[in-house]
Amino acid sequence: MLVINARQVRELLPMKEAIEADKKAFLLHSAGQTEVPVRLGFDIPGRGSVLFMPAYVKGDVGSVGVKIVSVFPGNLAKGMTSVPAQVLLVDCETGVVNALMDGSEVTRVRTGAISGAATDILARYDASVGALFGTGGQAPAQLEAMLCARTLKEVRIFDLLPERIAPFIESNGELAEKYGAKLVAARSSDEAVDSADVITTVTTAKTPVFDGTRVKLGAHVNGVGSFLPTSRELDEKLLSRARVFVDNREAVLAEAGDFLIPAAGGAYDLNAIAGEIGDVLAGKLAGRTSDDEITVLKTVGFAVLDVVAARTIYENAVATGAGSEIDL
Numbered sequence: 509m510l511v512i513n514a515r516q517v518r519e520l521l522p523m524k525e526a527i528e529a530d531k532k533a534f535l536l537h538s539a540g541q542t543e544v545p546v547r548l549g550f551d552i553p554g555r556g557s558v559l560f561m562p563a564y565v566k567g568d569v570g571s572v573g574v575k576i577v578s579v580f581p582g583n584l585a586k587g588m589t590s591v592p593a594q595v596l597l598v599d600c601e602t603g604v605v606n607a608l609m610d611g612s613e614v615t616r617v618r619t620g621a622i623s624g625a626a627t628d629i630l631a632r633y634d635a636s637v638g639a640l641f642g643t644g645g646q647a648p649a650q651l652e653a654m655l656c657a658r659t660l661k662e663v664r665i666f667d668l669l670p671e672r673i674a675p676f677i678e679s680n681g682e683l684a685e686k687y688g689a690k691l692v693a694a695r696s697s698d699e700a701v702d703s704a705d706v707i708t709t710v711t712t713a714k715t716p717v718f719d720g721t722r723v724k725l726g727a728h729v730n731g732v733g734s735f736l737p738t739s740r741e742l743d744e745k746l747l748s749r750a751r752v753f754v755d756n757r758e759a760v761l762a763e764a765g766d767f768l769i770p771a772a773g774g775a776y777d778l779n780a781i782a783g784e785i786g787d788v789l790a791g792k793l794a795g796r797t798s799d800d801e802i803t804v805l806k807t808v809g810f811a812v813l814d815v816v817a818a819r820t821i822y823e824n825a826v827a828t829g830a831g832s833e834i835d836l
């Protein structure tokens with residue numbers, strides 16, 4: 509079994525390749541070539557919860573994998589991550605587990621790549637100004653994905669905690685420079701959104717993070733953060749002005765308050781969701797239909813993305829001799 513640590517995951521799956529891996533996952537999902545059972549979870553009283561996210565991806569030789577991700581808030585006091593994760597990959601020729609890798613890094617890169625793929629497919633080609641809401645653990649990959657998908661000259665950074673913005677710009681400025689972009693601190697959500705062409709929200713907010721009426725015609729928005737029926741980042745004003753896509757309709761309609769909250773109040777019709785991004789890639793559904801259209805991708809993520817990313821990482825590791833082989 510090959511063990512692949514976080515640093516190796518980062519090296520083995522650069523963002524551009526991760527975007528292509530996510531597109532492949534979306535296409536296979538659209539073609540009915542995936543099986544994703546409901547995730548299984550255990551609550552550990554007083555400590556946290558452990559979730560199992562399995563998927564079977566058909567096509568080629570096939571891939572089966574499971575991400576084990578836990579939420580243990582008390583870990584922070586021990587100087588540990590509160591959301592530890594690992595991915596196990598099973599060889600579909602033999603049924604043997606052939607790889608164990610850092611799941612937090614797989615999550616970060618495949619989640620950034622969701623927005624990267626959606627921006628690549630839906631944003632206007634002449635997009636030049638980005639806006640990023642949130643400067644937490646997921647944010648650097650979201651920034652890189654945005655920069656990979658379009659040639660942006662400026663990305664405005666906004667966080668509810670203003671003291672987080674300057675350190676984020678400090679530690680990600682060099683990355684942005686490599687793509688020819690400048691990071692700029694936004695003093696308000698309005699300042700971040702006004703005239704932005706690509707907007708990504710990756711926050712832990714429970715209520716909308718910007719005013720949807722201010723979004724410029726022709727802009728593209730990636731909603732990444734919210735994943736509970738009671739939380740949302742995007743408001744119904746934005747959704748009702750936009751052509752709206754999702755990564756996985758079933759998962760989003762079970763989890764995303766962005767839709768469920770306004771739908772419950774009669775302010776949004778769930779039938780207005782155009783469809784899944786994989787169907788756009790497969791040519792079954794139109795993506796952007798005019799230069800003035802606002803497009804939105806709402807994602808909550810699903811295990812197929814983890815398995816396709818993990819498979820790509822494993823193949824790259826085998827090809828380059830990376831990782832540590834262990835005998836069980």
Ligand SMILES: NC(=O)c1ccc[n+]([C@@H]2O[C@H](COP(=O)([O-])OP(=O)(O)OC[C@H]3O[C@@H](n4cnc5c(N)ncnc54)[C@H](O)[C@@H]3O)[C@@H](O)[C@H]2O)c1
Binds near residue numbers: 615642735
């Ligand atoms: N769609 C997916 O597949 C997927 C995958 C992984 C994580 N996520 C979600 O992404 C979100 C962010 O994850 P993270 O690890 O970066 O979290 P984090 O806790 O490290 O950072 C969250 C950031 O959001 C900021 N924030 C909160 N409310 C805000 C607001 N109203 N405006 C601007 N900034 C605000 C916080 O100050 C913080 O800097 C979480 O909700 C997580 O569950 C989604």
